[in-house]
Amino acid sequence: MQKIPATVITGFLGAGKTTLIRNLLQNAGGRRIALVINEFGDLGVDGDILKGCGVETCREEDVVELTNGCICCTVADDFIPTMEKLLERSDRLDHIVIETSGLALPQPLVAAFNWPEVKARVTVDGVVTVIDAAAVAAGRFADDEEKVRAAREADESLDHDNPLEELFEDQIRAADLLVLNKADLVDAQTLAGVRAKVEAEAGRRLAVVSSENGRLPADVLLGLGAGTEDLIAGRRSHHEIHHADGHEHDHDDFESFVVEGGECASVEALTEGLRTIVAAHDILRLKGFAAIRGKPMRLVVQAVGGRIETYFDRPFAPGETRGTRLVAIGLHDAMDRGEAAIREAVAALALPARAAAE
Numbered sequence: 470m471q472k473i474p475a476t477v478i479t480g481f482l483g484a485g486k487t488t489l490i491r492n493l494l495q496n497a498g499g500r501r502i503a504l505v506i507n508e509f510g511d512l513g514v515d516g517d518i519l520k521g522c523g524v525e526t527c528r529e530e531d532v533v534e535l536t537n538g539c540i541c542c543t544v545a546d547d548f549i550p551t552m553e554k555l556l557e558r559s560d561r562l563d564h565i566v567i568e569t570s571g572l573a574l575p576q577p578l579v580a581a582f583n584w585p586e587v588k589a590r591v592t593v594d595g596v597v598t599v600i601d602a603a604a605v606a607a608g609r610f611a612d613d614e615e616k617v618r619a620a621r622e623a624d625e626s627l628d629h630d631n632p633l634e635e636l637f638e639d640q641i642r643a644a645d646l647l648v649l650n651k652a653d654l655v656d657a658q659t660l661a662g663v664r665a666k667v668e669a670e671a672g673r674r675l676a677v678v679s680s681e682n683g684r685l686p687a688d689v690l691l692g693l694g695a696g697t698e699d700l701i702a703g704r705r706s707h708h709e710i711h712h713a714d715g716h717e718h719d720h721d722d723f724e725s726f727v728v729e730g731g732e733c734a735s736v737e738a739l740t741e742g743l744r745t746i747v748a749a750h751d752i753l754r755l756k757g758f759a760a761i762r763g764k765p766m767r768l769v770v771q772a773v774g775g776r777i778e779t780y781f782d783r784p785f786a787p788g789e790t791r792g793t794r795l796v797a798i799g800l801h802d803a804m805d806r807g808e809a810a811i812r813e814a815v816a817a818l819a820l821p822a823r824a825a826a827e
């Protein structure tokens with residue numbers, strides 16, 4: 470029996486994984502693709518967006534959402550049973566695509582393909598790591614070396630591990646293909662610099678392509694034939710190197726919560742308000758849905774750092790609450806400190822209830 474190929478799409482929060490998958494589904498050339506989507510945070514935004522993308526070959530039953538924690542930590546409880554269920558109808562599947570959460574370490578997930586139940590039937594076609602070229606160029610994943618040096622001088626015992634930097638490096642190390650996405654936001658020279666940086670980080674030769682909005686032919690993303698489950702032991706993460714004692718990997722460094730508010734006056738008012746909130750509280754990622762007075766459609770809201778995008782995707786369903794629901798993700802300390810203020814500020818963006826009802 471031929472094994473079903475599975476592609477793991479990974480990359481940091483907001484790098485463009487869902488956008489790339491959406492494009493892939495629209496250009497799948499008739500392939501029947503099942504999607505497994507894992508998100509950090511309790512709001513299934515990516516699944517909701519992909520289910521609503523209107524691609525005929527992507528049926529609702531082919532999209533499985535895993536929102537019960539980060540996929541790399543719930544492999545046994547969630548991922549293996551999900552794969553087994555998908556395989557029950559494998560005769561109708563050409564490919565499986567797995568979108569990890571932006572905070573996942575790909576290594577434990579890929580290693581899970583060596584579990585006998587899965588290994589007999591599926592092979593990892595490749596790990597595709599999506600990189601936000603603009604964020605790399607802006608230094609989001611690198612420490613300010615001057616600051617680190619000063620902090621170390623002040624306290625020699627300081628254990629330097631920037632969680633963003635580590636995750637970024639681990640996701641690159643796991644890759645068979647690197648996608649330098651958001652190429653539209655940087656110039657050619659900057660893109661070349663980003664490429665050199667990630668190639669150096671990978672420490673081995675691997676394919677690198679650039680993209681705008683994840684637009685790449687399906688043949689570039691699928692059919693790598695890497696068999697990554699057999700290679701992953703040689704691509705160890707920082708975590709595996711530092712915690713060989715079996716210490717559980719968790720996501721203590723990051724935190725997420727869902728914030729809610731009422732209808733807003735306009736897209737501009739909402740966007741400006743959110744921009745201020747994101748900056749004031751160092752929110753890394755904010756995404757979800759909102760309602761604008763007088764507009765029957767639901768507004769999708771996507772913030773990656775200070776860059777905010779919105780679009781209306783579908784009418785509110787009868788009985789569906791018209792309001793703002795956003796998942797906010799950031800470093801644990803910043804989010805803990807800011808939670809009450811963030812909730813209050815998002816709630817304050819809404820029109821007074823009476824005006825909203827008018």
Ligand SMILES: Nc1nc2c(ncn2[C@@H]2O[C@H](COP(=O)(O)OP(=O)(O)OP(=O)(O)O)[C@@H](O)[C@H]2O)c(=O)[nH]1
Binds near residue numbers: 483571650680681
């Ligand atoms: N300018 C620009 N924006 C992009 C590009 N790719 C994605 N985006 C935007 O970046 C934001 C995040 O994109 P997503 O595809 O949701 O990113 P993600 O990696 O799935 O995010 P998480 O699942 O939250 O980790 C959205 O507003 C996208 O429209 C690109 O190539 N250029």
